[in-house]
Structure formats: C-alpha cells, structure tokens
Amino acid sequence: MDSRIDKLINFTKARFGLEDYCLKRHSLSRNVNIFGDTVYILCMEWFPKHVTEQEDDDTNPDGTAVIEINVNTQKVESAIFVMGKTYAKNGIIFACMDTSDIIKWIEEETELAYGRQFTLHKQEEGRLLFKECFEGVPVSPSGFIEVEFNQEGKLTSFSIHGQFPAKEIVKEEAYALSLEKVEHLVKEQLKMVEFPSYEQKRLIPVYAIEELYVTNDGTTTLPFEINADQGSYLKIDKTIYWDAPITEQFERKEISWMEDITAEQAFSCEPSPVSFPITKAEQEKCIAAVKYLLQQEYPNDTGRWMLKTLNRDKGYIHAILKAGYQDHRVFQRKMMIMIDAGSLQAVNYMDNQPMLEIYDQFQASDQVTIMKEEALGKIKELIEVKPYYVYNFEQKQYVLCGKIDCQHGVNAASGELISLDDL
Numbered sequence: 001m002d003s004r005i006d007k008l009i010n011f012t013k014a015r016f017g018l019e020d021y022c023l024k025r026h027s028l029s030r031n032v033n034i035f036g037d038t039v040y041i042l043c044m045e046w047f048p049k050h051v052t053e054q055e056d057d058d059t060n061p062d063g064t065a066v067i068e069i070n071v072n073t074q075k076v077e078s079a080i081f082v083m084g085k086t087y088a089k090n091g092i093i094f095a096c097m098d099t100s101d102i103i104k105w106i107e108e109e110t111e112l113a114y115g116r117q118f119t120l121h122k123q124e125e126g127r128l129l130f131k132e133c134f135e136g137v138p139v140s141p142s143g144f145i146e147v148e149f150n151q152e153g154k155l156t157s158f159s160i161h162g163q164f165p166a167k168e169i170v171k172e173e174a175y176a177l178s179l180e181k182v183e184h185l186v187k188e189q190l191k192m193v194e195f196p197s198y199e200q201k202r203l204i205p206v207y208a209i210e211e212l213y214v215t216n217d218g219t220t221t222l223p224f225e226i227n228a229d230q231g232s233y234l235k236i237d238k239t240i241y242w243d244a245p246i247t248e249q250f251e252r253k254e255i256s257w258m259e260d261i262t263a264e265q266a267f268s269c270e271p272s273p274v275s276f277p278i279t280k281a282e283q284e285k286c287i288a289a290v291k292y293l294l295q296q297e298y299p300n301d302t303g304r305w306m307l308k309t310l311n312r313d314k315g316y317i318h319a320i321l322k323a324g325y326q327d328h329r330v331f332q333r334k335m336m337i338m339i340d341a342g343s344l345q346a347v348n349y350m351d352n353q354p355m356l357e358i359y360d361q362f363q364a365s366d367q368v369t370i371m372k373e374e375a376l377g378k379i380k381e382l383i384e385v386k387p388y389y390v391y392n393f394e395q396k397q398y399v400l401c402g403k404i405d406c407q408h409g410v411n412a413a414s415g416e417l418i419s420l421d422d423l
Helices: 003-015 099-110 179-191 263-267 279-298 352-359 371-383
Strands: 023-031 038-047 066-070 077-083 116-123 129-134 137-140 145-151 153-162 192-195 202-209 212-215 221-223 231-242 305-313 316-323 334-340 346-351 386-391 397-407 408-411 417-419
Touching: 003 023, 003 038, 003 066, 003 263, 023 263, 038 263, 099 116, 099 129, 099 145, 179 192, 179 212, 179 263, 179 371, 179 397, 192 371, 202 231, 212 386, 231 279, 279 305, 279 316, 279 334, 279 346, 371 408
Parallel strands: 137 386
Antiparallel strands: 023 038, 038 066, 066 077, 077 153, 116 129, 129 137, 129 145, 145 153, 192 202, 202 408, 212 221, 212 397, 231 305, 305 316, 316 334, 334 346, 386 397, 408 417
16 A cells, blocks of 8 residues: 555544444546645545444445545545444534534634535534535625534534635625626526426416526626536537438446546645546547538437536546426436547447436426516515636636525416526
8 A cells, every 4th residue: 555545544533533343435526616726535444343244235335434535635525424324433522512613613724714615514413514605795606514413512524515715816895786786687587487396297387587696897797507516618609500310329438537547646736637628629520520410310310409517527538418498397418428539439328318307297388478577576675696716717717796586486377477496
C-alpha cells in the first residue's frame, strides 16, 4: 500500500475512533468541480470487528463506517455509519447535543465560518441540515452540510457538498433588485404547465413561475438549472436531419463508470480527462454519432430532435437531446446518448419516453378558462425576488442576482390559488 494512503487511513481511524473496526476495502475516485478542478477522494469501508462476513456483496453490515476523504486537503467529505449504528468508542460525540456545539465542531472540521459560508436550514431530532451561503446570502449551485447523531450524541452521519466560495471569487455588491424592477420579466416567466396528480390520476393545468436569475443591475439573466454544473457543458442547439434511415441494428454496450485511479495520479492532482474541453473535431464526430444512432433507432424522426449539449463524464461524452416539439407537460421528452470518448461512437442511450407514457394514462387536463393576465394578478403579491450569489461560468466568479420565484400557482381551469408543493 502507498505510504500516503496508509497515512490517510490511520488518520481516519484515529479521527473517528475506529479501534473496534477493521478496514474492509478502500478505493480512489475523482470528480471535477464547477471550477474545472479535479478532486480526488479516498473512500474507505470499515466493518465492525465482530462482523465476520457480509450477508451479500451489495449490502454493508449495520454499523459499517463508510468514510470519504479529500486526498489533497485531507478534509472529510462524508462519514456515514450504516443504519445509524456506531461502535466507535472514542469517536465524535456531542455530549450536550447542543446546536451551538455542533456548529463549532463543523467550523473546526471544515474551516468554514457559520453565518458567512453556511447557515442553519432545518433542525430535527438527531439531525441538522445547513445550507451553503456567502455572507448569509444563498448561493447557486447550492451546497449543504448535514449532521446526524444518535440518542447518546454520537455522530452517525456527516456529509458536506458544495463549493463554499472564497471571498476572492465573489463580486460583492449591495442588493438593488425588487419585483418592480424585474416586472417586465415576470410575465415572461409565467408559464402554463400541466402537472400530474398521482392521487387523482389526472393532469392539472397550472400557471406557474419558471425560476430565473437576474443580475443585480437588471441587464442579464441566468437560467435556473437543477444540475447547475453547466461549465462542463458545450452548447450545440442543432436540429438533426437525415435523408434516409439506416437498417443496421444498434447494439447497446454496457456502461462502466469505474476508473482505475492510482495513488500517484491522486497525490499529483493529475487533471481528469473530464476537465478537458471538447475539441471542434470531437464535436463534429459526436454530432455524426448522434445522427447515426437516430437513423438506426428513430428512423422516422428526422428533424424532430435537437442536440442541446455535449459534456464529458468518466470515459464518455454525453449528448443531451430534446424533442423539437414540446407540449405543456412539466416533464418533457428528452434523451441522453453515451458516446465512447476514445472511439467517438455511440455505445448506449437513455430515452425518458417510458416514464412519460405513464402520464398518457392520466385523465386529460380540464379546459383552460383563466387567461395569463388574470393568473398573474392572482399570484403577483406572492412572487419573490430574493438575492442569490450565482456562479457565472463565463466570468468565472459569483455574481449577485435576484431569483424570480413563486411557491404558488393558479389552476388554469378553476382559477384556484394552489401551493406547488401540493402538486
């Protein structure tokens, strides 16, 4: 075993009081953060010593400590005791189970400052959830810190996810936006969408606000992205056409997300291929691969698919496609094609049509009787424009924005004001 790995293992054993545990297995992995930096992680699975064997290969015994550490910073990314059971005698314990003591421990563990870089979001019995922020203002992409402990105050779970930006990459400003200043955008963001009601087995037409970020000067908008690591995505926005289908049958190949990472790669911070830009030549070959697969699997769909983006992911380039025709449903038709990064040939794909077919069995939505202007009047007072620091991938810094959002919508058939959380 590499001596540097051994040192991290011994550090983990001491840090979490794992004297009554034995290391069952360990592995190295890597990912690329939103800044394009490669992060190497050492994952360890520690079994309680009294456990002699696993029940099966896919399930760790209760009490197993699964711990991930950043190889380069030696910061703990996560520490989870399976099923909330811990046999750590001299592990981390919050004797008084006091929130302020737990916050102090997090600050020491992460070198983050409470109130400046993270803030309490939710508190439950035995669980605290914190959200990432900058000087108290939420950030996007968002991050979190979660701590769980048992009735004795012993740590049973800790995880941290996010960037928690340094002051140097944040463009600080005084917040200047209001609903009145972005009113011209609000009407554009009010969209009629059909939400599925699983209880009623029907589609419900609802006017709702599509979230949007507006820069603090009101001149630029940034899209709201659930998967917001858009820096690794290459925008294509190209509709795919062909003259004739291809009769050759497409054969799916098994996808492997595993990488064999060496200690030398990890400790030298070798850049992951995922961080490399997609070249013009690769782009053209990926477009050709997408077209070839569509000709095989969707021979009659010429002009019906738009290639939206390309992005790298562990040995593959993912092509994200959306159907050219989109209806009012909240879930839209899309597809991901996996292209081998070496051969630049399509090897597999995922189409969400099977999921969408579930909604074909739902009762059609009632006739729309409420006009957009009327719906806007009903929810205007409930629309929020809250400050957010949003990472701008072009500027490579966090900029202050206002997030246009609303937790309510208007039933387009009845005019009833409804909470979107209830849909």
